[in-house]
Structures are given as C-alpha cells and as structure tokens.
Amino acid sequence: MRPVRTIALTGATGFIGGVFLRHLLGQGYRVRALSRRPREPVDGVEWIPGSLEDDAALAALVAGADAVVHCAGAVRGASAESFVRTNVDGSRRLVEAARAGGQCGRFLLISSLAARHPELSWYAASKREAERVVAEAAGDMALTVFRPTAVYGPGDRELRPLFEWLLRGWLFIPGSASGRVSFIHVDDLAAAVTCWLAASEPLSGVFELHDGRPGGYDWLAIGAAAEQARRGPVRRVVIPPGLLTAVAHINLALSRLFGGAPMLTPVKLRELRHPDWSCNNSALERVMDWTPRLQLAQALQERRF
Numbered sequence: 527m528r529p530v531r532t533i534a535l536t537g538a539t540g541f542i543g544g545v546f547l548r549h550l551l552g553q554g555y556r557v558r559a560l561s562r563r564p565r566e567p568v569d570g571v572e573w574i575p576g577s578l579e580d581d582a583a584l585a586a587l588v589a590g591a592d593a594v595v596h597c598a599g600a601v602r603g604a605s606a607e608s609f610v611r612t613n614v615d616g617s618r619r620l621v622e623a624a625r626a627g628g629q630c631g632r633f634l635l636i637s638s639l640a641a642r643h644p645e646l647s648w649y650a651a652s653k654r655e656a657e658r659v660v661a662e663a664a665g666d667m668a669l670t671v672f673r674p675t676a677v678y679g680p681g682d683r684e685l686r687p688l689f690e691w692l693l694r695g696w697l698f699i700p701g702s703a704s705g706r707v708s709f710i711h712v713d714d715l716a717a718a719v720t721c722w723l724a725a726s727e728p729l730s731g732v733f734e735l736h737d738g739r740p741g742g743y744d745w746l747a748i749g750a751a752a753e754q755a756r757r758g759p760v761r762r763v764v765i766p767p768g769l770l771t772a773v774a775h776i777n778l779a780l781s782r783l784f785g786g787a788p789m790l791t792p793v794k795l796r797e798l799r800h801p802d803w804s805c806n807n808s809a810l811e812r813v814m815d816w817t818p819r820l821q822l823a824q825a826l827q828e829r830r831f
C-alpha cells in the first residue's frame with residue numbers, strides 16, 4: 527500500500543473539520559479541502575470550491591488523494607429530508623467519487639454515537655443510513671467509521687454555554703437527571719484521525735470514541751468535575767421538561783416560518799433525553815495505538831473549550 531500523503535477533507539470550514547485541518551497540516555500532510563465559500567489561502571491546503579451536492583467538485587476534491595476524511599455533515603435542521611440530503615446523499619456521492627478516482631485506498635466517515643439509536647431523531651437516522659450507504663458503495667476501498675460521542679473544544683458552540691455556566695457555578699440539567707453521557711475533546715478525536723492515517727495497513731470497521739472515562743458521566747459527575755475545576759460549589763438546576771418541549775416547538779415553528787436550521791427541535795429532544803449515551807473505546811484501542819488524553823475536569827480547569 528502506498529504511503530498516505532494527500533488527504534481529501536470535507537467539513538474543514540466547521541468546528542471539528544477545522545481542527546482536523548490544523549492537525550493534518552501539523553503532521554505534514556497535503557490537504558485538499560472542500561468549501562462552499564471562498565477562503566483565504568492557507569499553506570499546504572488546496573481549497574476546492576463546491577459542496578456535497580456537486581459531483582464535479584467532489585471529483586476534483588478526491589483527484590490525487592490517497593485518503594478521504596469525510597467530516598462534513600448537517601447537525602441541525604427542520605426536516606428529515608434536510609438531514610438525508612447532506613448526510614446520506616452527500617456521503618454516497620463522495621464515496622462514489624473516491625472510488626471512481628481510483629487512487630484513494632482508505633475512507634474515513636465521521637459518523638456519530640447517535641447512529642447507535644437511529645429511531646431517536648432525524649439526525650441519528652441520517653447518520654446510521656449514511657454508514658449503510660457508504661459501506662454499500664465503498665467496494666474494495668477500506669472503510670472506517672468513527673462514531674464520536676459529544677465533541678467539545680475551541681470553536682464548538684453547542685456545549686460551550688453549558689461549560690461556561692459550570693465554571694460560574696451552575697449546572698443546568700436538560701434531560702433526565704439520571705442520564706449518562708460521554709464526551710471527547712476535539713484534539714483527542716483529531717489525534718485518532720492522524721493515527722488512523724499513519725497506520726501502514728488501512729483499518730476497517732465501526733468504532734465508538736470518547737474520552738476514556740468508563741461509563742461516561744452522570745450529571746452528578748459533571749457537577750463534580752466542575753467543582754474540581756473551579757474549586758468551589760456547583761448548584762444543580764433541572765430544566766422543567768415542559769419548558770424544553772415548548773422551546774423546541776417554538777424553534778421548529780419559527781424555522782418553518784422564517785427558514786434556518788434549528789438545533790433544538792421536538793425530534794432532537796428525544797435524542798437528548800435518551801438515558802444512556804455512554805460509550806466504549808476498547809475496540810479502537812485494540813487495533814490502533816491511540817489513547818485519549820483529556821478528561822472533563824482537566825479540560826474545564828484549563829478552559830480548553
């Protein structure tokens with residue numbers, strides 16, 4: 527297998543893909559990155575204008591690439607169709623382009639832990655279906671699927687408010703007070719990607735990724751991590767379920783009237799309220815020399831979000 531030098535990257539203009547881009551450049555890879563908007567030049571990056579809906583752009587993106595890291599995705603939306611268009615149809619087009627290009631030996635799909643429960647939300651269903659169609663279209667190209675849990679780090683807008691309030695001494699609990707969640711810092715996820723690229727033989731399979739804390743965190747443990755980080759007490763406030771439901775309905779109605787892609791919708795709430803989003807790294811750690819380095823208390827203490 528020829529060494530991996532040139533990477534086709536999608537999602538580089540977003541939170542996670544932007545961090546991947548910096549890590550890839552730091553490791554000396556040449557990157558061809560898809561972008562829907564004009565970008566400033568960056569050393570080592572060839573910006574390919576276009577989107578996941580544009581076959582010509584995808585062919586240009588993968589031309590000469592040894593590996594594809596597919597991180598673009600819709601994470602918010604007001605209908606099932608909007609998620610399917612980007613996450614399912616877009617992923618299928620990209621893998622077909624990579625296969626037709628003939629040079630690409632490995633393909634990494636950044637899916638989500640949400641794919642474990644496709645019945646819960648439009649997003650979760652689209653990520654699971656993307657995994658299926660990509661596997662169907664990959665042919666003999668080695669395919670790896672990463673299912674990260676909730677990702678945080680600089681540039682993230684979803685978890686940042688929760689962490690800011692934690693450091694001020696307030697924990698707002700949005701789901702069931704007994705739920706379990708896991709997290710992963712974006713630098714640990716990016717390190718897993720560069721490790722995957724460095725493997726002499728490409729890996730195949732579906733792998734969950736989190737920060738390595740067994741069983742994840744319940745809300746008590748999140749509060750405790752914050753108390754450790756701020757060396758002071760954290761007060762816990764459960765957001766009444768009816769209030770969240772009302773906000774989710776209003777969000778959806780407003781987006782249908784005025785456009786836009788809301789994060790919190792009634793369907794998304796089912797995903798947030800699921801009692802167990804803990805996960806397990808052991809399958810990945812068995813096949814790759816990767817271990818996450820950062821857990822929540824330290825990340826909060828060092829304000830790495």
Ligand SMILES: NC(=O)c1ccc[n+]([C@@H]2O[C@H](COP(=O)([O-])OP(=O)(O)OC[C@H]3O[C@@H](n4cnc5c(N)ncnc54)[C@H](OP(=O)(O)O)[C@@H]3O)[C@@H](O)[C@H]2O)c1
Pocket residue numbers: 536537538539540541542543560561562563576577578579597598599600601612616636637638639653673674675676677678
């Ligand atoms: N954040 C998390 O906690 C988390 C957890 C597990 C998995 N993931 C997965 O990680 C990936 C990145 O998530 P993120 O949090 O970084 O989201 P994000 O900040 O919203 O970034 C999404 C990226 O995808 C691009 N994109 C969206 N639709 C596209 C299309 N039709 N054509 C081309 N590019 C398109 C966006 O481009 P523009 O800049 O042009 O909008 C952006 O670069 C997603 O696949 C998501 O499912 C995220």
